[in-house]
Amino acid sequence: MNNYILTAENIKMRYDKNSILKDLSIYVKHGEIYGLIGKNGSGKTTLLRILTGLIQNFGGAVSIAKINGYECRLAVVINDPSLFLNMNAFENMKAQANLLGLHDDSQIIKVLKTVGLTNTNNKPVNSFSLGMTQRLKLAMALLQNPDILILDEPMNGLDPSGIAELRELLLHLNEKGMTILISSHILSELEQMATNIGILHEGKILKELAIHDAIQNEISLEKLYIQYTREGRTND
Numbered sequence: 001m002n003n004y005i006l007t008a009e010n011i012k013m014r015y016d017k018n019s020i021l022k023d024l025s026i027y028v029k030h031g032e033i034y035g036l037i038g039k040n041g042s043g044k045t046t047l048l049r050i051l052t053g054l055i056q057n058f059g060g061a062v063s064i065a066k067i068n069g070y071e072c073r074l075a076v077v078i079n080d081p082s083l084f085l086n087m088n089a090f091e092n093m094k095a096q097a098n099l100l101g102l103h104d105d106s107q108i109i110k111v112l113k114t115v116g117l118t119n120t121n122n123k124p125v126n127s128f129s130l131g132m133t134q135r136l137k138l139a140m141a142l143l144q145n146p147d148i149l150i151l152d153e154p155m156n157g158l159d160p161s162g163i164a165e166l167r168e169l170l171l172h173l174n175e176k177g178m179t180i181l182i183s184s185h186i187l188s189e190l191e192q193m194a195t196n197i198g199i200l201h202e203g204k205i206l207k208e209l210a211i212h213d214a215i216q217n218e219i220s221l222e223k224l225y226i227q228y229t230r231e232g233r234t235n236d
């Protein structure tokens with residue numbers, strides 16, 4: 001038996017005549033923080049949308065592991081606006097909880113505490129900082145108590161303290177057992193946070209590696225990124 005919680009094999013996706021993902025395979029293990037990197041337009045968001053079921057017309061197969069007979073729960077934080085801007089954090093969470101059929105407010109209160117949004121004094125979301133908004137989106141995803149959390153460039157636009165807060169939060173969730181798949185261009189953050197890295201280039205995951213191997217061999221992610229995504233690269 002393998003230890004994968006999420007696998008996708010032979011994924012093919014095209015928009016009109018543009019082939020974006022070309023027989024791509026990705027393997028995410030239980031308990032890891034998998035950092036997905038690649039150039040702008042390489043297909044990271046497309047892949048994450050496929051993995052989360054937001055895109056259905058693709059080729060290949062996605063498989064989510066089962067624990068005790070139940071498929072692992074997956075939640076996603078993507079950049080689509082999905083918040084009610086005139087409502088406060090609790091009201092947004094309540095709306096999401098209703099959609100999920102959760103009627104116990106204690107779960108909302110617990111999750112808001114986890115992301116540090118309990119003392120927002122009834123402020124509407126349209127007065128939130130970007131960091132607070134990102135934490136609220138994360139809280140909405142956490143309401144589902146997921147086994148796998150998928151985040152698409154969650155640090156975009158955050159200031160250094162917002163990035164650090166988000167990193168601490170994700171590390172905390174991971175320590176509690178949550179598997180995390182995160183796409184980002186901020187390689188220095190992934191170096192601090194990820195356990196594994198996948199480099200998406202020309203429609204495939206060209207390279208997967210464990211961060212501790214890179215550290216042991218004193219290879220920076222930036223160097224690897226450049227090596228694997230430049231034209232005429234060597235793939236070894």
Ligand SMILES: Nc1ncnc2c1ncn2[C@@H]1O[C@H](COP(=O)(O)OP(=O)(O)OP(=O)(O)O)[C@@H](O)[C@H]1O
Pocket residue numbers: 015016020038039040041042043044045046047
């Ligand atoms: N709905 C769509 N219709 C047509 N083309 C699309 C659509 N969505 C994405 N694309 C194209 O597919 C390619 C991959 O886009 P995608 O957003 O998946 O890349 P990305 O790696 O996430 O990029 P970035 O790092 O800039 O966010 C791009 O060329 C993009 O223009």
